[in-house]
Amino acid sequence: MQEARVPLSDEEARLLHQLEQSLAAEDPDFASTLRGAKFMARNRRVAVLAALGFIAGLAVMFSGVVSKMTWLGVIGFLAMVGTAFVFSQAWRRGIGGRDEQTTVPSAPRGRQQKSSGSFVDRMEERWQRRRDGDGI
Template sequence: MPLSEHEQRMLEQMERALYAEDPKFASALEGGGLRTFTRRRVYLAIAGFLIGIGLLMAGMVAKQTWVSVVGFLVMLACAVLAVTGWRRATRPGEHPPAPAGRRIGRRQPRRGKVMDRIEERWQRRRDEQGQ
């Protein structure tokens, strides 16, 4: 159910009041902390991938197959974590890649405000349920 004009005005007023009262908290709500956490997770996954390569090579040199298998599994898991984490770590104002099946001609408002993003997600969910 879309918001009425009155409800939209109230939400915009609450957003402005939040920015005026505590701009640091409001900017934290925009996802900067999550992006930092995700970026850190990607870097740890890359380090784990390198450790997996080391285990794989050590298993081959020592002729211990199980060590090589463990190294390969560590590499695989870290590669998956790095790729999925990197896709989530978009900067504010950037558009994440459009999922397949999305309509191309659709307007996508991205003004960087919390309430605009919430409203966009709400509309996307409604559109997906209606299909």
């Protein structure tokens, strides 16, 4: 059974906005975690739609080749390129699907470490610590 969604009144929307702002002020890490989950879910949706668009563009391109309509093949190819670009942007922004960060229990609070990441991950972590002022 599905829930019925009722839109918020102006007063409720204002209160919700104030609560979100106060949460972000009090605990920015928790607020960014909540925002990140929604962001990754959106990126996943965009990536899936882009993959479906790529397959549709491939079908249009092949149908243009088979029917000897060059313009249709070009449209299919352009659709494939466009959706591949959209997919790559969603991928770069992060689509999740794996644990993004595993913390080491012995690490001091506020200083979480990734467990045995790639070279690039370690360099990004060092860069982030340097920007935050922690040093190396």
